[in-house]
Amino acid sequence: MAAFSSAHRRSHATTPYSPSSRPRLSPSDGGHHRRVALSSIPSRLALRAQSSSRLRGSRCANAVRLHEGAGAATIIPVENKLPLKKSEGSLSLTLPKVENINIGENESTVSITVVGASGDLAKRKIFPALFALFCEDCLPKHFTIYGYARSKMTDAELRNMISKSLTCRTHKRENCEEKMDQFLKRCFYHSGHYDCLENFAELDKKLKLHEGRRISNRLFYLSIPPNIFVDAVRCSKSSAALTKALKQYLEENQIFRIDHYLGKELVENLSVLRFSNLIFEPLWSRNYIRNVQLIFSEDFGTEGRGGYFDSYGIIRDIMQNHLLQILALFAMETPVSLDAEDIRNEKVKVLRCMKPLHLDDVVIGQYTSHNDRSTTYPAYTDDKTVPNGSLTPTFAAAAIFINNARWEGVPFLMKAGKALQDRRAEIRVQFRHVPGNLYSQKLGTDLDQATNELVIRVQPDEAIYLMINNKVPGLEMKLDHSNLNLHYAARYSKEIPDAYERLLLDAIEGERRLFIRSDELDAAWAIFTPVLKEIDEKNIVPESYPYGSRGPAGAHRLAARHNVKWGDLSTGQ
Numbered sequence: 001m002a003a004f005s006s007a008h009r010r011s012h013a014t015t016p017y018s019p020s021s022r023p024r025l026s027p028s029d030g031g032h033h034r035r036v037a038l039s040s041i042p043s044r045l046a047l048r049a050q051s052s053s054r055l056r057g058s059r060c061a062n063a064v065r066l067h068e069g070a071g072a073a074t075i076i077p078v079e080n081k082l083p084l085k086k087s088e089g090s091l092s093l094t095l096p097k098v099e100n101i102n103i104g105e106n107e108s109t110v111s112i113t114v115v116g117a118s119g120d121l122a123k124r125k126i127f128p129a130l131f132a133l134f135c136e137d138c139l140p141k142h143f144t145i146y147g148y149a150r151s152k153m154t155d156a157e158l159r160n161m162i163s164k165s166l167t168c169r170t171h172k173r174e175n176c177e178e179k180m181d182q183f184l185k186r187c188f189y190h191s192g193h194y195d196c197l198e199n200f201a202e203l204d205k206k207l208k209l210h211e212g213r214r215i216s217n218r219l220f221y222l223s224i225p226p227n228i229f230v231d232a233v234r235c236s237k238s239s240a241a242l243t244k245a246l247k248q249y250l251e252e253n254q255i256f257r258i259d260h261y262l263g264k265e266l267v268e269n270l271s272v273l274r275f276s277n278l279i280f281e282p283l284w285s286r287n288y289i290r291n292v293q294l295i296f297s298e299d300f301g302t303e304g305r306g307g308y309f310d311s312y313g314i315i316r317d318i319m320q321n322h323l324l325q326i327l328a329l330f331a332m333e334t335p336v337s338l339d340a341e342d343i344r345n346e347k348v349k350v351l352r353c354m355k356p357l358h359l360d361d362v363v364i365g366q367y368t369s370h371n372d373r374s375t376t377y378p379a380y381t382d383d384k385t386v387p388n389g390s391l392t393p394t395f396a397a398a399a400i401f402i403n404n405a406r407w408e409g410v411p412f413l414m415k416a417g418k419a420l421q422d423r424r425a426e427i428r429v430q431f432r433h434v435p436g437n438l439y440s441q442k443l444g445t446d447l448d449q450a451t452n453e454l455v456i457r458v459q460p461d462e463a464i465y466l467m468i469n470n471k472v473p474g475l476e477m478k479l480d481h482s483n484l485n486l487h488y489a490a491r492y493s494k495e496i497p498d499a500y501e502r503l504l505l506d507a508i509e510g511e512r513r514l515f516i517r518s519d520e521l522d523a524a525w526a527i528f529t530p531v532l533k534e535i536d537e538k539n540i541v542p543e544s545y546p547y548g549s550r551g552p553a554g555a556h557r558l559a560a561r562h563n564v565k566w567g568d569l570s571t572g573q
């Protein structure tokens with residue numbers, strides 16, 4: 001595994017990507033021939049128009065406009081897992097060149113290929129998300145979906161497999177069957193190896209048949225394990241190496257690095273909350289914020305997915321990607337505009353201000369079995385897919401500090417764990433005490449309990465609430481803590497779209513605001529690589545915690561060292 005030293009970090013993360021620093025490729029300068037992949041995205045010009053239409057809120061009812069076929073778009077799962085702990089696998093995915101097939105027809109088409117179509121993510125998330133987009137009229141008039149994997153399957157078998165996981169939006173149930181039929185008729189399957197040029201060339205031929213003489217836009221969703229991915233670009237070591245290798249085949253603007261947490265409604269709402277409400281932005285700094293907590297927990301263990309999980313562990317699986325991305329959005333400076341590059345420039349800057357983590361800043365845990373009256377819950381190492389004696393952490397807590405004028409000294413505490421008491425993902429912002437508080441005597445002895453806390457509950461049961469102090473009605477002066485609560489289910493009847501729907505639609509439209517740029521990824525790894533390396537090299541034994549508990553005691557000690565109490569535990573909310 002390649003390690004990022006801080007020197008490495010500096011050299012990788014100094015130059016924010018800027019569109020103008022890239023060589024321009026246009027259909028007329030032969031750009032197609034130089035772009036190696038089976039897919040294409042709209043040009044930057046079309047992209048800007050789409051971004052602004054999106055911000056005006058015109059999603060969707062066929063609002064997707066694909067004017068110009070060019071280049072390639074590939075979605076890759078960087079949300080986790082690289083650099084790999086172990087290098088494994090021997091397959092590679094090589095994308096063949098396609099000839100320029102933009103022949104100037106007015107109509108455009110989009111072809112979406114789900115590579116790894118036989119897998120878990122494709123079945124559970126990607127095909128259902130595409131179906132939801134279809135139901136919402138978010139896919140263009142002409143589109144084709146291809147599943148690609150090694151498994152042998154006919155089109156009918158693929159359709160049968162997909163149909164089992166499709167569900168209808170609550171408010172569009174009427175024509176559901178009909179819609180499913182229409183959608184499934186647009187789905188096809190091609191079996192092939194991930195490293196076989198010929199197999200991809202066959203797929204290319206089939207796609208061309210569907211695309212006809214229309215302007216083609218192609219999107220590849222690489223829903224395959226990262227080890228295949230790494231080999232795919234003839235590299236088996238690190239994220240930076242992967243980026244370098246990918247760039248032999250694709251330009252930065254053809255790669256959509258996905259972290260599905262960025263597609264979650266409440267994560268999208270974070271910037272709206274902060275930048276469009278006068279009351280929050282002035283408080284958003286060390287002057288008023290005592291600490292920030294990013295909490296992820298699942299009430300189930302690896303349950304059969306341990307083979308996959310064991311190579312990575314919870315830090316790579318959840319923290320380095322999902323929680324860190326949320327943190328970057330939370331802590332970044334105000335971007336120049338809502339354009340993708342402006343936002344990503346700010347995210348890179350704040351990531352680069354974060355101090356790389358060391359063992360002292362981190363606690364790791366692993367769940368053990370637990371019996372309650374009727375059920376026995378297995379230990380992580382009871383999972384048959386987990387190697388005996390595995391030291392892989394299923395829980396981690398970390399304290400991150402941001403060395404800049406806005407955040408110096410504010411602890412950003414993260415914790416993430418599997419097999420805990422409940423399932424939740426939330427951001428908790430604990431504000432400072434009121435100086436010279438007139439009511440301090442009425443607020444009880446634990447003044448921390450009485451500070452304001454803003455909670456952004458990403459899931460489940462999405463909500464944003466602010467804990468305030470108020471007077472209990474009556475003649476006496478008794479104080480209470482209450483929530484001002486924006487509870488989504490109560491406020492909005494519309495179902496919240498799945499994160500993958502938003503991200504797939506964005507990728508189809510060429511909108512990259514919610515995707516991760518390569519320098520962002522470098523900066524993110526630079527924070528976690530030293531500690532991951534230390535944990536591996538020193539064979540650090542994780543602290544045990546029982547399945548279904550609140551996690552290891554070490555997480556409380558870590559928080560206490562920074563004068564923090566975990567908000568989810570102290571309020572029980």
Ligand SMILES: NC(=O)C1=CN([C@@H]2O[C@H](COP(=O)(O)OP(=O)(O)OC[C@H]3O[C@@H](n4cnc5c(N)ncnc54)[C@H](OP(=O)(O)O)[C@@H]3O)[C@@H](O)[C@H]2O)C=CC1
Nearest residue numbers: 077089091116118119120121122149150151223224225226
């Ligand atoms: N599942 C999830 O909930 C999430 C997954 N991800 C990421 O998405 C990607 C896909 O995940 P998931 O669907 O769970 O993965 P799977 O393990 O289900 O793999 C997907 C497909 O890839 C092929 N494959 C699997 N292992 C190998 C191998 N060793 N060599 C060659 N081909 C292989 C198989 O297809 P075939 O044999 O037919 O070729 C398989 O159906 C991964 O990168 C994962 O980290 C991210 C977030 C959540």
Ligand SMILES: O=C1O[C@H](COP(=O)(O)O)[C@@H](O)[C@H](O)[C@H]1O
Nearest residue numbers: 079080260298317318425459499
């Ligand atoms: O990326 C991953 O995310 C899921 C949790 O996603 P959610 O949207 O259901 O909260 C996690 O279970 C998985 O281990 C991880 O790879």
